[in-house]
Structures are given as C-alpha cells and as structure tokens.
Amino acid sequence: MTSSRLWEPDPKLDLVLERVIDVPPDLVWAAWTKPEHISKWFTPAPWTVADCEIDLRPGGIFRTIMRSPEGKEFPNLGCYLEVVPNERLVWTDALLPGYRPSTNPFFTAVITMEPRGQGTRYVATAIHRDEAGRKQHEEMGFHQGWGTALDQLVALAKTM
Amino acid sequence: MTSSRLWEPDPKLDLVLERVIDVPPDLVWAAWTKPEHISKWFTPAPWTVADCEIDLRPGGIFRTIMRSPEGKEFPNLGCYLEVVPNERLVWTDALLPGYRPSTNPFFTAVITMEPRGQGTRYVATAIHRDEAGRKQHEEMGFHQGWGTALDQLVALAKTM
Numbered sequence: 659m660t661s662s663r664l665w666e667p668d669p670k671l672d673l674v675l676e677r678v679i680d681v682p683p684d685l686v687w688a689a690w691t692k693p694e695h696i697s698k699w700f701t702p703a704p705w706t707v708a709d710c711e712i713d714l715r716p717g718g719i720f721r722t723i724m725r726s727p728e729g730k731e732f733p734n735l736g737c738y739l740e741v742v743p744n745e746r747l748v749w750t751d752a753l754l755p756g757y758r759p760s761t762n763p764f765f766t767a768v769i770t771m772e773p774r775g776q777g778t779r780y781v782a783t784a785i786h787r788d789e790a791g792r793k794q795h796e797e798m799g800f801h802q803g804w805g806t807a808l809d810q811l812v813a814l815a816k817t818m
Numbered sequence: 819m820t821s822s823r824l825w826e827p828d829p830k831l832d833l834v835l836e837r838v839i840d841v842p843p844d845l846v847w848a849a850w851t852k853p854e855h856i857s858k859w860f861t862p863a864p865w866t867v868a869d870c871e872i873d874l875r876p877g878g879i880f881r882t883i884m885r886s887p888e889g890k891e892f893p894n895l896g897c898y899l900e901v902v903p904n905e906r907l908v909w910t911d912a913l914l915p916g917y918r919p920s921t922n923p924f925f926t927a928v929i930t931m932e933p934r935g936q937g938t939r940y941v942a943t944a945i946h947r948d949e950a951g952r953k954q955h956e957e958m959g960f961h962q963g964w965g966t967a968l969d970q971l972v973a974l975a976k977t978m
Binding site: 665671716717739740748750751752753755756757758759760761763764765766768785786787788791 | 876
C-alpha cells in the first residue's frame with residue numbers, strides 16, 4: 659500500500675515547478691524551514707516578507723506576511739502536514755494550525771527535494787480545489803513568481 | 819517546540835466525547851482502521867455503513883457511505899493526516915485524498931487512545947471551522963450519535 663503513489667499531479671488542477679538546482683537538499687530544506695531564511699528569498703523582489711512564523715511539525719503553523727512594493731500586506735496562514743527533513747515538506751491553507759478547517763482554502767503545497775550529484779532535483783507542486791483555483795494561481799504569476807523565488811533561494815543557499 | 823500542545827479544544831468551535839472504555843487501545847485502533855470493522859459499529863443502528871475505503875497513511879483516503887433506515891445514502895470523503903497506531907488517528911474532510919482542498923469542509927476528527935488499566939481513555943474531538951459548524955454538528959446529534967457508535971465499537975471489540 660505505502661509504496662503506491664497517492665496521486666499524480668492533474669494538469670487541470672495543479673501547477674508544478676520542477677528544476678535541478680546546484681545546491682544540496684539540506685540547504686534547500688534549511689531555506690524553507692527557518693523564518694530568518696524565508697524572509698530573504700520567499701517573495702520575488704521588490705516584494706518583501708514582513709513576518710514569518712514556523713512551528714515545524716504536522717499541525718504546526720506556517721504563517722507569512724508578504725508586503726507589496728506599495729506597502730500593502732498579504733497574510734498567509736497555513737498548517738504543515740508532512741515534515742520529512744531534506745526530502746519532503748507539505749502544508750496547506752485549507753487547514754489552520756491544529757488542523758481546523760479554514761474559511762478560504764486556496765491550495766496545498768508539496769515541496770520535494772532529491773539529491774542529484776552535488777545538487778537537488780526540486781519539485782514544487784500547488785494542488786488546487788478546482789480549475790478556477792489553478793487558473794487564478796496561474797494568472798497571479800505562479801510560474802514566474804515561484805521561479806524567481808527559487809533563484810533567490812539558490813543564491814541565498816550558496817551563502818550558507 | 820514539539821513538546822508543547824498544538825491546541826486545546828475550543829468549546830465554541832469544538833465537540834469532545836471522552837470516556838474510559840474497557841477494551842484495550844489496540845482493539846480500538848483495529849476497530850477504527852479496518853473497513854470490515856467500521857461497517858459493524860460506525861453508524862448508530864438502524865443506520866448502516868454501505869461502503870468504506872481506507873488507505874491508512876497521511877494523505878490516504880478515508881471514505882464511508884452511511885445509509886439511513888429509509889435507504890438514503892450519505893457519502894463522506896476525507897483524508898488521513900496522522901496515523902500513530904494504538905495512539906492517535908486524525909483525518910479531515912477539508913482535504914480530499916492527496917491533500918487536495920475540498921469544496922465543502924465540515925470538520926477534522928482527532929481520535930486519541932491511552933491505556934487505562936486493561937482499558938482505554940478514549941477521546942474523540944471534532945474540530946469545526948466556525949460556531950455554525952459546531953452547532954450544526956451538535957444538532958445532528960454528535961454526542962448521542964458518537965456515544966452510541968462508541969458503545970457499538972466496544973461491543974464489537976469484545977468479540978475480537
């Protein structure tokens with residue numbers, strides 16, 4: 659049972675960013691799981707991270723506030739689902755911390771990292787409720803936004 | 819961090835059934851996690867379980883169909899979040915299997931079992947999005963329904 663895959667991304671509903679990057683999985687993991695790192699790469703410049711709170715365990719909080727160049731703040735509140743160091747990080751905004759169902763679910767994120775030589779095969783998947791959610795995320799600039807943020811993550815990881 | 823509790827039940831939002839029962843945790847666990855057992859206790863008679871599907875791992879499916887005495891069927895589709903044998907089982911209908919946000923979230927369930935002598939301290943908590951959800955569940959007969967189902971679980975466990 660546990661060897662079978664739970665799901666395959668559905669192109670109608672999901673968005674996937676996949677790339678091989680030249681920093682190792684443990685640095686990618688660190689970048690994703692420490693607030694002081696998140697604040698340096700998570701939002702494509704000139705957006706910034708105004709705040710970040712992490713309780714790294716299933717059911718724990720993952721909260722960020724993104725700030726636009728005009729100073730407008732966009733809070734995101736979610737809950738970790740899977741925490742497998744250097745391999746797999748899953749969280750969702752369909753649940754608040756402690757697994758309480760949220761009022762405005764948008765997506766679940768699955769980040770996986772596998773060693774590739776000295777680097778990492780990095781896959782970020784955004785899982786939406788419906789096609790409208792996937793389209794909205796695409797129009798918000800998922801591919802460019804997450805891609806630019808990943809460039810920033812790699813640049814940061816090289817300084818660690 | 820991991821020693822602190824994630825949350826305390828909120829009486830405005832959550833419903834709790836707590837009881838010490840005279841069957842051990844491993845039998846309670848078996849009753850909760852095998853479809854052939856679920857079908858024998860999960861719905862207070864004269865309701866029945868028309869179908870049950872379980873993939874017992876985080877992200878895996880927990881699907882039941884309850885059938886009313888008049889033959890009307892009520893499907894429930896959810897996703898396991900935590901699977902700790904003989905201790906703790908968590909699932910939610912805010913996510914579909916594979917963690918996809920659902921369209922009609924109602925509650926997350928946390929079932930805990932601790933040994934008490936030859937028996938079990940059993941706590942079932944239903945975590946709702948808002949007060950309306952808690953009230954609706956209460957009016958659906960949460961306390962009586964889950965209590966009667968638990969009586970049935972205990973009776974079944976004694977035959978195992």
